[in-house]
Amino acid sequence: MAKSTDSALKRARLALNMTLEEAAGALNAITGGATDASLMSAWESGRRRTGKRNRAGLCQVYRERPEVLFAYQDGAATSVLETSGTAVAVKVLTRWTDLVEAMVDVVAGAREQLVVTGSRSREKEYLAAIETAVAQWPDLVHHRVLHGPPRHHALADHLLRLLELRDPSACRNGIKTLHIGMVEPTEALERFFVASETAAVVPLPSFHGAEGFDCGVLLGREAAVGLVHHGREACASARPVDVPSTPPPAWSSGAPGTNETTSRSRPSPTAKEPASPLCVLPSSGTAFRCAPSGPIRGALGGSDLSLSRGGNMGLLPATRAEAGRR
Known part of the structure; x- marks a missing residue:
């Protein structure tokens, strides 16, 4: 039962007898995100x-106007971060090695x-x-x-290693x-930062030239917590990325014009997974599956995980035959 002290957002959920998990699932069905x-x-x-x-999605879930659901958020008191001013900046970084x-x-x-x-990481030590x-x-x-798809081969390989480390x-x-x-x-301008629960670094335009990537700012805990929330919400609203459950036969890891493939054999999945677009990453051509709505479950638990070297950038059709024509 809702209490008078509950927020409008909570009261709207309880009015529909929904748990937090059920509300998150309904929101994700609308946004294609992964809110928990x-x-x-x-x-x-x-x-x-x-x-x-997510505000637009929750308005659909609860059938309520945004000014009703989110007035308590928009009228919140000034945060610690807002009152901290420049104190949140621990250090300005002006050299590549320092960054x-x-x-x-x-x-x-x-x-x-x-x-x-960001989709441009390629520093080996950092990855x-x-x-x-x-x-x-x-x-x-x-x-x-x-x-968008990763811009560098090093980042594509990094993502595959993460997917091998965790499902x-x-x-x-x-x-x-x-x-x-x-x-x-x-949908959104590209943003670049790395943040933990205690600190964050945000790259800045180079102070030394238009082509440089050698400057940034080190931020303290208050700003870091805000950026962690920023990233979590952005990820929840994004399309989950996974490896494909079956490798298209035309994916190539050899020289251009060859049909050599590289794959790691895994047991076949017990159930057929829904088709979804294959995202072929530039530079490497590595193909991941981009779910149109929600993550593709079980992709890492079964079938082959194949890499492509020499594919085209952009979104490929879901079927193997169509993928082969690209």
């Missing part, structure tokens, strides 16, 4: 503000949350640090938000610990 019960609870309590896309070192340190210090955004953290800390929840559909203590989502470039 903990994020729903944070929205209801006012600890976090609901983003535009990479700070990003690696943020990753190495993560124990609860690690959020990384290796992420893989080490995921392997070393099983309770660490990692969100990777892609803005996105698996839970630990009832919580999914790996989330990889792709935001369409037409």
Whole structure:
């Protein structure tokens, strides 16, 4: 039963006799995202503000206007972050080595949350640090938000290694610990940052030249927590990315014009999975499955995981025959 002190968002859910899990599932069915019960609870309590896309989805779920559901969030008191001003900036980074070192340190210090955004990562030390953290800390929840397909071969291979380390559909203590989502470039500008529960680094335009990627700002805990929420919500609204359940026969790992393939054999899945677009990553051509609505379950639990070297960028049709023609 709803209480007078409950937020409008919580009262709307309880009026429909929905649990947090049921409400999250209904929202995801509309947005194609991966919102969970903990994020729903944070929205209801006012600890976090609901983003535009999820607000529209919740208005559909609860059949209520946004000014009714979210007035308590929009009228919230000034946050600690807003009153901190420039104190949230710990250090300005003006050299490439300092920037990479700070990003690696943020990753190495993560124990609860690690959020990384952007599709242009390729620094080996940084990507290796992420893989080490995921392997070393099983309770660490990692969100990777892609803005369009990865631009570099190194990032495509990194994503495959993450998917080998963890199954996105698996839970630990009832919580999914790996989330990889792709935001369409037409839906949002690409954002670049790495954040844990204690610190964050945001790259800045280079102070030294138009082509440089060597400057950034190291942020403290208050800003880091906000960026973790930013990334979690962006990932929840994005299309989940997974490996394909079956490899199209034309995927090639050899030289152009050859039919050589590289695959790791795994048991065949017990149930046929729904078809969904294959996302072929530029540079490497590595193909992942991008779910149109919700993650593709069981893809890592069975069948082959194949890599493609030399594919085209963009979204491929779901069928093997159509994929082969590309």
